[in-house]
Amino acid sequence: MTSIRTFGEFREAVAAYRLPRIIFTALDLDLFTAIGATACTVPALAKRLRVSPRGLEILCRNLACAGLLLKAGSRYRNSPLARKELNKKSPACRWAYLDLLRGHWDDWSQLTRSVRRGRPVDDNDDPDEPAYRRRFSWAMHHRSLDVAPKIAAQINLRGAGTLLDLGGGPGTYALAFLKQNPVLQATVCDRAPALTVAREIAATMPHGKRLSYLPLDFVTKAIPGRYDAIWFSNVLHIYSPEENQRLFRKMAKSLAPGGRLIIQDAFLHDAHGLHPQEASLFAVTMLLFTEQGNTYSVRDTATWLKRAGFGRVRTLTVKKGTEDWDGGILEATKAR
Numbered sequence: 001m002t003s004i005r006t007f008g009e010f011r012e013a014v015a016a017y018r019l020p021r022i023i024f025t026a027l028d029l030d031l032f033t034a035i036g037a038t039a040c041t042v043p044a045l046a047k048r049l050r051v052s053p054r055g056l057e058i059l060c061r062n063l064a065c066a067g068l069l070l071k072a073g074s075r076y077r078n079s080p081l082a083r084k085e086l087n088k089k090s091p092a093c094r095w096a097y098l099d100l101l102r103g104h105w106d107d108w109s110q111l112t113r114s115v116r117r118g119r120p121v122d123d124n125d126d127p128d129e130p131a132y133r134r135r136f137s138w139a140m141h142h143r144s145l146d147v148a149p150k151i152a153a154q155i156n157l158r159g160a161g162t163l164l165d166l167g168g169g170p171g172t173y174a175l176a177f178l179k180q181n182p183v184l185q186a187t188v189c190d191r192a193p194a195l196t197v198a199r200e201i202a203a204t205m206p207h208g209k210r211l212s213y214l215p216l217d218f219v220t221k222a223i224p225g226r227y228d229a230i231w232f233s234n235v236l237h238i239y240s241p242e243e244n245q246r247l248f249r250k251m252a253k254s255l256a257p258g259g260r261l262i263i264q265d266a267f268l269h270d271a272h273g274l275h276p277q278e279a280s281l282f283a284v285t286m287l288l289f290t291e292q293g294n295t296y297s298v299r300d301t302a303t304w305l306k307r308a309g310f311g312r313v314r315t316l317t318v319k320k321g322t323e324d325w326d327g328g329i330l331e332a333t334k335a336r
């Protein structure tokens with residue numbers, strides 16, 4: 001998004017809620033699943049969904065304008081994306097991530113309250129509640145299943161025999177690293193219910209046999225074992241600077257001499273701590289969902305890593321368009 005200078009740009013920025021709301025209503029109605037592989041008229045689809053033909057006509061017209069539906073004559077069908085990834089009957093449907101995003105609509109509506117109090121929204125899910133953790137872990141898998149192999153292909157783990165995926169949730173990244181590195185052994189560490197999801201996913205892949213599981217609260221407990229590399233992806237933003245510094249010291253102890261801690265997160269890159277915008281927007285999600293989380297600058301994170309005893313800290317460059325976050329990977333090496 002470019003910066004807002006005129007009232008016209010302001011109006012446009014504010015009106016950007018409309019299309020997401022339209023899409024969430026389509027998801028609430030499970031419209032993409034109801035259409036599936038068929039071509040439907042509005043009255044027939046309205047009957048199937050038990051909604052008003054008038055409402056549905058306006059909804060479908062907008063979804064077609066956005067390219068999620070295709071219109072031919074008086075019939076609508078799913079676009080290839082909607083048919084494959086938004087339709088719950090498709091094996092490639094990313095339903096858990098879609099559900100997570102839908103929930104965000106209500107949570108983001110409570111932002112004013114969260115800003116007033118500096119605290120997360122009230123009905124926050126308990127991170128240790130098994131059903132929530134399972135859903136969230138599937139959502140993380142559905143979010144990163146196509147990014148993880150691209151990242152794994154660009155991070156050189158040669159020389160590393162063991163990898164710890166700390167806060168690895170469903171193990172999507174650990175599995176991508178295992179596929180890319182045929183002699184690597186990986187361990188995914190997370191809360192127990194997240195690891196049941198990781199086991200289910202790993203069981204569907206031959207390289208999943210090289211994945212081990214470490215159920216642990218790594219904030220309150222010591223991290224057992226010694227690893228050549230630690231992958232710490234999308235966890236830094238959950239915790240405060242102090243908590244992260246404590247975690248870095250723990251991770252330094254768990255690495256072999258010369259071992260590498262590789263951190264992926266929504267880093268801020270500019271001197272003012274504002275950009276990329278996506279990283280500042282993500283800090284809002286952390287305000288809404290965590291007690292102390294935030295997004296951090298590369299410079300501050302590098303300072304914490306040095307304080308925790310790491311030697312060289314550098315940003316790893318991956319090809320544009322293949323990354324989880326813009327410039328979002330830092331590597332810190334433990335001295336030999």
Ligand SMILES: C[S@@+](CC[C@H](N)C(=O)[O-])C[C@H]1O[C@@H](n2cnc3c(N)ncnc32)[C@H](O)[C@@H]1O
Pocket residue numbers: 137140141144166167168169170172173189190191194216217218219220232233234235238
């Ligand atoms: C945002 S998800 C990231 C998952 C994965 N690393 C990725 O990049 O897709 C954060 C993960 O860290 C785990 N986590 C956070 N704090 C934890 C703790 N104290 N102990 C164990 N796991 C924790 C959560 O359960 C969750 O699976």
